[in-house]
Amino acid sequence: MAAQRRGQHARLLVMMALVPLTSAANVETHLETLGFEVPLRQGERLPAWQQRHLEAPQAEPIQRASAPGIRHIREREALPTPIAQRRARYAALVEAEARRQGVDPELVHAVIRAESSYRPRAQSPAGARGLMQLMPATAKRFGVSDIWEPAENIRGGVTYLRFLLDRFEGNLRLVLAAYNAGEGAVAKYGHRIPPYPETRTYVDRVLGFLGSG
Structure with a gap:
């Protein structure tokens, strides 16, 4: 050719x-x-079919979830090569699902990186599974039919994040604490991060990833 x-x-x-x-x-x-x-x-104008494509309604811009004292760092650091390669493999799924549910795609990426480093077969000692480390009960709660299937796992995890963002009015620290320890634990401690070292470390880790991917 x-x-x-x-x-x-x-x-x-x-x-x-x-x-x-x-x-x-x-x-x-x-x-x-x-x-x-x-x-x-x-x-000049484009051909009619191209013009219709350009004039098609665009998706509403995503409103980034935020909380007092927390901001997104616009200039992201370079990711380690293996993580960047795995991230690229699932970027389209994350982008599509996050935009569909009105969740910041970078928040989803940060959670996946903290939870599984983009490994779809990851499993924790507690039984959390897949890219977004869903517990079987959480997967069932949000209608995930195959917890190991990346698209289903991402859909369930993003749905859970959307639920938590609504419940905790966009406060990222509480959202992430609830994703790690359960929303019941956050409520138990008066809508504050539970005093669990693992949960506090997790919250700081994910917020740090928001600056680097």
């Missing part, structure tokens, strides 16, 4: 040398005839 295109291009040059072209529009017409893409000139 590349050789054929180069041949066409060469023939075009010969044509241009032999036949005088009166305007830039003539040159562009020849290029388009041979299948080359030509930028639109000022005032």
